[in-house]
Amino acid sequence: MDEDDIPMLVETVPGITEAAPAENTKTVPLTIICGFLGAGKSTLIRRILSERHGYRIAVIMNDFGDTADIEAKTINVAGPEDPNIEGSEEVLELANGCLCCSIKDTGVAAIEKLMQRKGAFDHILLETTGLADPGPIASLFWQNEEYSMGLGRDIHLDGVVCVVDAVFAQQQIEEDHSEDGIGESLRQIACADVILLNKTDIAPIERITAIESQIAQLNPTAIVHRTVRGQIDLKHLMGIKAYATGPIPTVPVSPHHEHSEDEECDHPDHKPAHHYELRGISSLQITCPTLSDSSMDALDEWIRTVLWEGHLPGEETSAQGITILRCKGMFRDESGKTHILQGVRDMYEITTLEDKAEEMGIPDEGKVVFIGKGLVERVRKSLVGLLSSSL
Numbered sequence: 131m132d133e134d135d136i137p138m139l140v141e142t143v144p145g146i147t148e149a150a151p152a153e154n155t156k157t158v159p160l161t162i163i164c165g166f167l168g169a170g171k172s173t174l175i176r177r178i179l180s181e182r183h184g185y186r187i188a189v190i191m192n193d194f195g196d197t198a199d200i201e202a203k204t205i206n207v208a209g210p211e212d213p214n215i216e217g218s219e220e221v222l223e224l225a226n227g228c229l230c231c232s233i234k235d236t237g238v239a240a241i242e243k244l245m246q247r248k249g250a251f252d253h254i255l256l257e258t259t260g261l262a263d264p265g266p267i268a269s270l271f272w273q274n275e276e277y278s279m280g281l282g283r284d285i286h287l288d289g290v291v292c293v294v295d296a297v298f299a300q301q302q303i304e305e306d307h308s309e310d311g312i313g314e315s316l317r318q319i320a321c322a323d324v325i326l327l328n329k330t331d332i333a334p335i336e337r338i339t340a341i342e343s344q345i346a347q348l349n350p351t352a353i354v355h356r357t358v359r360g361q362i363d364l365k366h367l368m369g370i371k372a373y374a375t376g377p378i379p380t381v382p383v384s385p386h387h388e389h390s391e392d393e394e395c396d397h398p399d400h401k402p403a404h405h406y407e408l409r410g411i412s413s414l415q416i417t418c419p420t421l422s423d424s425s426m427d428a429l430d431e432w433i434r435t436v437l438w439e440g441h442l443p444g445e446e447t448s449a450q451g452i453t454i455l456r457c458k459g460m461f462r463d464e465s466g467k468t469h470i471l472q473g474v475r476d477m478y479e480i481t482t483l484e485d486k487a488e489e490m491g492i493p494d495e496g497k498v499v500f501i502g503k504g505l506v507e508r509v510r511k512s513l514v515g516l517l518s519s520s521l
């Protein structure tokens with residue numbers, strides 16, 4: 131979709147999903163669609179906007195960050211099936227300025243206003259600019275105290291989808307330098323819950339498998355789909371509940387994520403064979419035994435210290451600071467309760483599953499995954515030591 135194109139609300143088969151007034155009890159899921167310049171975000175969105183799928187989807191295009199001098203964006207809401215397409219037009223204006231501030235101060239309110247006027251959507255897609263770091267945007271939309279009590283009470287973050295260019299991703303990661311040396315293309319991959327490895331029609335197979343294995347090591351929690359022009363069943367993008375505090379699927383581990391002999395093994399007794407790191411970004415994936423109350427507290431303190439202070443518990447500061455971009459986890463306590471860890475940047479929460487884990491098919495063995503910078507062997511050892519002390 132060109133910059134000047136207007137995003138539309140798709141209202142496919144009338145009658146299947148009539149515009150309903152926003153219910154107070156139901157919040158609308160929001161998916162952030164990120165991806166580096168030219169990866170195929172707009173192609174994906176255009177496809178969603180023109181496809182008959184029966185959902186009312188609001189697409190919010192956001193080009194903030196591409197230029198400091200942003201003109202007010204207009205969001206045009208219309209249904210292609212609507213005979214009064216002209217009449218159903220509705221325009222929202224988002225404030226100028228940086229992406230985060232705009233979303234926080236105006237964007238969320240604008241979306242809610244839109245919902246009040248047009249009825250609740252089934253889903254909201256927020257397409258970010260190719261140079262955006264989705265982390266701060268995700269933390270803004272992730273339900274938390276500030277938002278559930280204020281703005282964003284009608285919206286919840288469903289997940290972050292990253293479109294990756296199978297042809298150029300590796301080159302982009304190499305060339306894309308930002309101030310802290312990580313680069314936005316890498317941050318986007320690190321923060322994603324679902325990755326569409328796009329343009330697989332024109333990428334050589336060796337390149338596809340190479341970037342797939344790179345992604346698997348950088349972000350083992352992301353589910354990767356190969357796509358051509360964003361062709362994918364929407365169920366893989368929407369309603370994925372990646373930030374759910376209730377029942378969530380186990381941390382996904384696809385076959386190529388499983389460790390082989392020459393790859394790193396999570397078991398505390400096994401020494402890691404190597405540590406994969408790109409521009410300082412890597413992932414830490416550790417098997418979690420059943421935890422005692424004191425181990426639960428220790429894990430909570432470990433996470434708090436690492437996320438909020440950027441160093442390990444017991445260390446004053448770390449010469450090599452730790453920055454967590456995303457964390458996920460699931461573990462059991464001695465009473466048999468299952469706990470879910472969700473985090474983005476320095477925000478995290480650990481919630482207890484109300485339902486019985488066995489009934490939901492959740493495995494006994496827990497797992498925690500951290501993705502970020504500075505996750506060196508010392509950090510791994512610290513966490514493995516903490517978790518194995520409860521064995």
Ligand SMILES: Nc1nc2c(ncn2[C@@H]2O[C@H](COP(=O)(O)OP(=O)(O)OP(=O)(O)O)[C@@H](O)[C@H]2O)c(=O)[nH]1
Binds near residue numbers: 169259328332359
């Ligand atoms: N061959 C091929 N071309 C694709 C595919 N997906 C997108 N393209 C083309 O790649 C170019 C960039 O796609 P866009 O959808 O505009 O990418 P974008 O991520 O929105 O780009 P920016 O808005 O600049 O960040 C366009 O010419 C698309 O037609 C694909 O799977 N295969």
